[in-house]
Amino acid sequence: MDNKIITIKEIASRLNISPSTVSRALHDHKSIGLRTRTNVQKLAKELNYEPNQTAIFFQQRKTFTIGVLLPELSEAFFSSAISGIEDCASKNKYTVLMGQSHDDAEREKQLVETMKSHRVDGLIVSIAKNTITYEHFEALSKYDIPVVFFDRIPNMANIHYVACNMASGTTQAFNFLRKLGHKSIGMINGPMNLLASKERVEGYRNALTKARLKYDPSLIMSCDLSTESIYRVTEKLLSLKNKPTAIIAFNDYVLLDAVQAAKNLKLKINKDISFVSYANLPISNYSAYPPLASVEQFSYQQGQKAMEIMLDLLSKNKTENENHTFYKIILEPQLVIHTDL
């Protein structure tokens, strides 16, 4: 058995040349003669030589690995996003180290540590819904580990991110419902530490202003995205004097619970109360009560774009990145209408 692991040294000694020559030969370095170069490459192939990546990582201070931190893979939005990241990464010889925060800020912090200690070259993050301090991300800049956020963006200055323009998406949703004749439109919003939640409010108010309508703050309610809180705010919305005939739900998952809450109140879906939602996940296609429309957020593209930004950041050297310009990529969402009305 030639079980022995083949190294550059081994090849060198068999060919009676120095390891450095072998290394250069394998990299087609011009200073190596054609003769020895082909000799080396031939023998390497014969012996089935495979470079020891751990040695290379160590030597080059680079791992060609990027960490991806996200709340929940079981949410189709994120599993689709990570596909975008992974596809783009593998095309560029990068590998993905994955971690789920399960929407727990503490676990997120810990995962950042793990990623850092594994020496990822960069980090792509969608933050947990209850993350409110950001030191663990800020610390990474000291290690020159670039961070790109997507979708769930923290409230920080000077960060790279890619997100969807939720303001515009919300305006689209609002106008769509207005056109269907709805006068009073409620909104189940997410936690206000998320940029996306603020933008939803912004889009809602923009639409109101354009339509010269006055703003009723009680029609917008924040929840923490848990089933209980969704039930609570849905019930609250539906017991208002100015009771909405349509509700914009934070996303397709929130929608599912909101629908259930409305049904518990003996309301007829799409008659007494209609829904519009965000994300446009596949479940909508099979759902018993799909939303009238859904704001497509292009998760795959968001992931892909985030990875592209990461690659760009990694290709620049440290000083180039010091010039403090930050990527802020805003994708335009698109309202997908599910009904024939």
Added chain:
Amino acid sequence: MDNKIITIKEIASRLNISPSTVSRALHDHKSIGLRTRTNVQKLAKELNYEPNQTAIFFQQRKTFTIGVLLPELSEAFFSSAISGIEDCASKNKYTVLMGQSHDDAEREKQLVETMKSHRVDGLIVSIAKNTITYEHFEALSKYDIPVVFFDRIPNMANIHYVACNMASGTTQAFNFLRKLGHKSIGMINGPMNLLASKERVEGYRNALTKARLKYDPSLIMSCDLSTESIYRVTEKLLSLKNKPTAIIAFNDYVLLDAVQAAKNLKLKINKDISFVSYANLPISNYSAYPPLASVEQFSYQQGQKAMEIMLDLLSKNKTENENHTFYKIILEPQLVIHTDL
């Protein structure tokens, strides 16, 4: 700025001791005196020393990383399984390198290469549906990289795996439908290179035998899990002379398409034709036409168990693993009934 990276050497020179002493002190090696030990640890903390993992990986020939290869994260079954893997891994200081084959055998092969070159300590795999050659997995044994399969098990001898007993699950499903009065029960099966497909047939036939019924092979049809092929076999099943009144679908995703196909034929779901399925994914809860029952496959537990096996394999040394005993963990599935009938 003390931007300088803190290494063991640095600590050593500041304390005028040797690097080896520092290393041992940090590891609480007994041969280091209490004085210097605390000195070292104090200074290390002060300087915020962090071991260079890439150096350690290199030196120890171990990366504390395990690769996970699966078909599609967007399928809830797999995203749940990887959660089980990840949770178990991170509890044991392991990290997960993720790759999706997108059910493409070629890509799978390539990912195995990537994983290998990244020197993962082990690999957990659920194979692509069209994977029929296994050299890429067999090759790993030469590198002493243990492989644990789960759910989608290849047709290989001498492998470690964890799976659900699909035969028993199918028998349960079959008997459940019989009890509801169904006489002719069809099955939409998966590709026959999957062990799970064979087991479904086995369970189906076992149930028949027990009930002293005779076997009509035309009632079991394989598909390649694509939407088109699901439509095709569903239509075929429903145009049989011995037309089934109930169908066992390969999984909850197959079910969605099968239901659609049946509706296209103007059949009333749960009246003209009923369905039972596998996996028991959350979508069933929100679906317009949920199955009457679903065979829960405990994906999270499968992932977890696979990781536990992996940890065990990694804890043993090479020769211990040479004794050729292979883990075959079979979880008992459970029929979850969704209807009140």
Added chain:
DNA sequence: AAACATCAGGCAAACGTTTGTGTGATCTGT
């Protein structure tokens, strides 16, 4: 007090690769 055990720590090699520098040998132009 001699013999020996234990303690506390240093030395140096090793893991596999890359890369700056050095050096003979061949080649070019005049």
Added chain:
DNA sequence: ACAGATCACACAAACGTTTGCCTGATGTTT
């Protein structure tokens, strides 16, 4: 034919950590 350029390769250091072996200083036993 000779200075200089170019070629083809070797040498050695470096990346940060771990670990087997060695040694000088205490401590213990008789």
